Amino acid sequence: MIPKPIRLTTIIEGIIMNIYKKWFWPLVAPALILFAAVVLVPFIVGFVNSFLAWRGTYYFNPETNSRATSFFQSFVGLTNYKEAFQDERFMNAFWYTIKYAIVAVISINVVALALAVFLDSISKGAGPFRTIFFLPNMLGGLALGFIWQFIFQIVYTDILFAPDALLHAEFLRYMTQDTTKALFALVILNVWQYAGYMMIIYTAGLNNIPTDFYEAASLDGATAWQKFRKITVPMLMSSFTICLFMVIANSFKLLDQNVALTDGDFNTRMLALQILRTTKDSTPPNYGKAQAQAVIFFVIIAIISIIQVRATSKRELEY
Amino acid sequence: MKKLLIGLSIVALACSTSIFANGASESTTKTEDNSIYVYNSKGENAEQFAAMCAAYEAETGIHVKNFSIGSGQDHMETLRAEMNSNDMPTIFSIQGMKELPEWEQGGFVQDLSKVTTGDFGKMVQAIPEGLRLSSDGMNSYGVPYNVEGYGYIVDKAMLEELFSMDPTADIQAASYDEWANFVTTMTKWIASPSAAKVTLNGKVYTLASQKGPLSKNLTGVFSVMGSEKWTYGDHFINVAVNAVFGSSREAAEATDAQVGELEGAFEVYAKALDLKTSNLAGANGPAQRGQDFVSSAKFGYDQAVQIFAQSKALFLKQGNWAYGNIEGVDADVASRLEFLPVKMPFTAQDVKRTDKDVADLNSSIPVYVPNYFTVNALVSDSKKQMAYDFLYWLNNSETGKDYVINQFNFIPYNADPATTTVPNSLGNSIISYIDTDHTLSAPYNGSPAGWSGDTVGKFVMENYLTKLNWTPADYKTIADYAVSTWQEMN
Numbered sequence: 170m171i172p173k174p175i176r177l178t179t180i181i182e183g184i185i186m187n188i189y190k191k192w193f194w195p196l197v198a199p200a201l202i203l204f205a206a207v208v209l210v211p212f213i214v215g216f217v218n219s220f221l222a223w224r225g226t227y228y229f230n231p232e233t234n235s236r237a238t239s240f241f242q243s244f245v246g247l248t249n250y251k252e253a254f255q256d257e258r259f260m261n262a263f264w265y266t267i268k269y270a271i272v273a274v275i276s277i278n279v280v281a282l283a284l285a286v287f288l289d290s291i292s293k294g295a296g297p298f299r300t301i302f303f304l305p306n307m308l309g310g311l312a313l314g315f316i317w318q319f320i321f322q323i324v325y326t327d328i329l330f331a332p333d334a335l336l337h338a339e340f341l342r343y344m345t346q347d348t349t350k351a352l353f354a355l356v357i358l359n360v361w362q363y364a365g366y367m368m369i370i371y372t373a374g375l376n377n378i379p380t381d382f383y384e385a386a387s388l389d390g391a392t393a394w395q396k397f398r399k400i401t402v403p404m405l406m407s408s409f410t411i412c413l414f415m416v417i418a419n420s421f422k423l424l425d426q427n428v429a430l431t432d433g434d435f436n437t438r439m440l441a442l443q444i445l446r447t448t449k450d451s452t453p454p455n456y457g458k459a460q461a462q463a464v465i466f467f468v469i470i471a472i473i474s475i476i477q478v479r480a481t482s483k484r485e486l487e488y
Numbered sequence: 489m490k491k492l493l494i495g496l497s498i499v500a501l502a503c504s505t506s507i508f509a510n511g512a513s514e515s516t517t518k519t520e521d522n523s524i525y526v527y528n529s530k531g532e533n534a535e536q537f538a539a540m541c542a543a544y545e546a547e548t549g550i551h552v553k554n555f556s557i558g559s560g561q562d563h564m565e566t567l568r569a570e571m572n573s574n575d576m577p578t579i580f581s582i583q584g585m586k587e588l589p590e591w592e593q594g595g596f597v598q599d600l601s602k603v604t605t606g607d608f609g610k611m612v613q614a615i616p617e618g619l620r621l622s623s624d625g626m627n628s629y630g631v632p633y634n635v636e637g638y639g640y641i642v643d644k645a646m647l648e649e650l651f652s653m654d655p656t657a658d659i660q661a662a663s664y665d666e667w668a669n670f671v672t673t674m675t676k677w678i679a680s681p682s683a684a685k686v687t688l689n690g691k692v693y694t695l696a697s698q699k700g701p702l703s704k705n706l707t708g709v710f711s712v713m714g715s716e717k718w719t720y721g722d723h724f725i726n727v728a729v730n731a732v733f734g735s736s737r738e739a740a741e742a743t744d745a746q747v748g749e750l751e752g753a754f755e756v757y758a759k760a761l762d763l764k765t766s767n768l769a770g771a772n773g774p775a776q777r778g779q780d781f782v783s784s785a786k787f788g789y790d791q792a793v794q795i796f797a798q799s800k801a802l803f804l805k806q807g808n809w810a811y812g813n814i815e816g817v818d819a820d821v822a823s824r825l826e827f828l829p830v831k832m833p834f835t836a837q838d839v840k841r842t843d844k845d846v847a848d849l850n851s852s853i854p855v856y857v858p859n860y861f862t863v864n865a866l867v868s869d870s871k872k873q874m875a876y877d878f879l880y881w882l883n884n885s886e887t888g889k890d891y892v893i894n895q896f897n898f899i900p901y902n903a904d905p906a907t908t909t910v911p912n913s914l915g916n917s918i919i920s921y922i923d924t925d926h927t928l929s930a931p932y933n934g935s936p937a938g939w940s941g942d943t944v945g946k947f948v949m950e951n952y953l954t955k956l957n958w959t960p961a962d963y964k965t966i967a968d969y970a971v972s973t974w975q976e977m978n
Binding site: 224227229235319323343345346451452453 | 589779780784946
């Protein structure tokens with residue numbers, strides 16, 4: 170005899186599938202139209218523009234040195250891409266972003282994992298702590314940037330680490346006024362912002378580890394560190410993949426915090442800000458070149474995302 | 489079934505696009521009739537601007553759709569978006585030579601020198617050459633929005649307390665050496681007051697032997713916005729650019745060799761900046777160059793205005809736009825303000841232009857047109873005519889002038905200096921400089937995009953404002969950098 174509940178779910182499933190099949194297009198259409206209108210079409214237009222001498226409001230004809238009358242006159246081939254790679258500022262921003270991404274990925278994940286393990290180990294008050302750690306993530310990047318600018322300029326420089334303070338530490342003063350220090354300032358800001366978010370992912374991963382594993386290990390006399398190394402870390406692999414790549418992708422896309430904290434001063438322009446400022450670097454503005462940089466930027470993010478999806482699904486197969 | 493649904497969604501898509509298209513065509517038909525669209529790139533007078541447009545509609549029956557950017561919003565991005573839409577502005581305002589190349593190359597700006605008939609034609613022909621927006625000396629692309637000026641702002645009551653008489657005329661005429669001596673004497677006086685003597689314009693003045701009610705607040709001579717690159721990157725350096733170029737067009741057309749002639753003027757600029765930033769006022773006592781000085785939480789715009797408005801500094805280099813900020817801190821101080829020239833130690837060799845000499849440069853303040861109204865060349869002739877009528881009305885009718893002077897708090901470009909007064913002390917000070925013909929222009933606007941504030945200003949901020957002691961070699965480095973980056977970016 171087939172148990173009743175299973176039959177009921179089969180029926181419901183059947184009905185739902187039927188509804189899905191019938192209503193697939195009408196349900197998907199709004200999202201599809203929106204996606205096409207605000208992502209796909211602009212992307213294609215932008216891609217085309219990256220091969221043209223586009224000036225924002227008109228197309229430029231490099232041969233006559235005036236406004237072009239057709240697209241074809243404005244076609245410059247790969248010139249915009251060549252200029253982007255030759256642009257010292259673009260390359261500086263590129264390497265600075267990579268350096269930032271490396272430091273940020275390590276710092277954010279170490280802190281997030283530590284917080285998650287800490288919350289997992291305490292029995293009381295984990296809820297409020299989780300909320301508090303997650304809270305910074307609710308603030309916008311610009312607001313955060315300005316708050317931390319104040320913290321670095323006044324709290325760090327004049328109060329906490331000033332020469333007459335208890336914790337005098339010169340390297341923690343004037344954090345926003347040096348290329349390297351500003352990189353760490355940005356990391357501190359983003360650890361504060363993202364660690365809580367990543368912590369939630371790790372917490373979910375920790376909750377999925379069966380307690381029997383730890384019990385068995387304890388019976389065998391494993392130390393806390395051994396349990397962490399041999400059970401927690403391998404079992405958290407899928408969480409690691411998600412967190413690692415989310416932080417990498419976010420690091421490359423970082424803009425607001427960069428603008429608010431240093432605005433690119435002291436050689437701290439990151440990729441997104443560089444693209445944004447390219448149109449201000451010349452008159453008339455070179456939107457074609459900015460667009461070429463944006464396409465390069467897209468390719469980088471796309472590669473990272475593809476690796477992320479691949480790696481994540483590979484891990485998932487193992488379980 | 490599937491095909492039907494795909495068909496349906498295509499219909500839905502078509503409908504939605506036709507709604508968008510309909511929306512657009514509706515607004516075009518609306519502007520085709522008796523109305524114009526004015527794009528205002530200033531955010532601070534948005535409300536008054538809308539009221540002015542309503543007043544025009546009330547007088548003439550012509551509807552003026554107006555758009556002012558939000559405060560702090562990027563006016564160029566928004567303007568480009570509007571220019572890409574079906575409903576293009578009929579009149580739009582731009583920041584002179586700095587932004588003209590884009591609109592000229594794109595064919596968006598109407599050459600107003602071609603308009604020779606009617607009141608508007610006469611008005612355009614009468615725009616003084618120094619205020620004309622021209623890329624080649626012949627054409628004329630805009631009607632000045634207003635004029636602005638800047639220099640060392642000083643509280644007259646403070647000077648009278650220090651000198652027991654009004655020395656402004658002699659400070660204005662003083663040589664750089666006299667000025668520099670006055671500045672260093674003042675720093676000593678602030679530390680310990682004595683009846684020291686200073687020579688200004690050849691006349692000997694004796695300082696008060698004791699501090700008075702205002703001067704007891706002084707902590708230094710200059711209040712400086714160390715974190716605001718544009719103040720020393722754009723405006724301060726502009727005084728030096730004036731030694732070689734008379735207009736932004738000359739600067740824009742300059743060859744590498746002509747740019748090279750700025751070397752001496754830029755060294756002089758660095759020296760003057762050294763003097764200024766070596767005699768700093770702070771919020772709680774004298775300040776000095778260093779990392780604190782470029783911190784926006786300590787020496788940003790608001791902080792520096794406050795230091796000055798609380799009588800902690802004798803001078804603040806800013807423009808008449810700062811009047812409202814100073815008034816916000818202390819209305820009494822704001823009512824007693826006056827401009828003094830930004831002086832630099834020019835020698836005759838540094839000055840390459842023939843119409844001004846060292847004394848002229850050191851006794852004048854930059855007065856220039858920050859924004860121009862331009863007419864869209866791509867709209868119909870009837871629209872253009874409506875735009876001309878509107879601009880004529882704004883600058884010549886009683887109502888229009890009243891709005892410009894009393895509501896926008898601007899100095900009209902066509903004001904008669906002998907008879908015009910505006911409701912703020914700094915505006916009137918500018919008018920008196922215009923009246924006595926002691927004005928410089930803003931040729932830095934002709935320098936390459938991003939050169940002044942974002943390149944030189946940044947270099948000075950990152951490497952020098954953080955450094956306590958400067959040497960003559962530093963002056964040379966700053967000058968070399970300014971010249972070579974201009975040449976590279978050209």
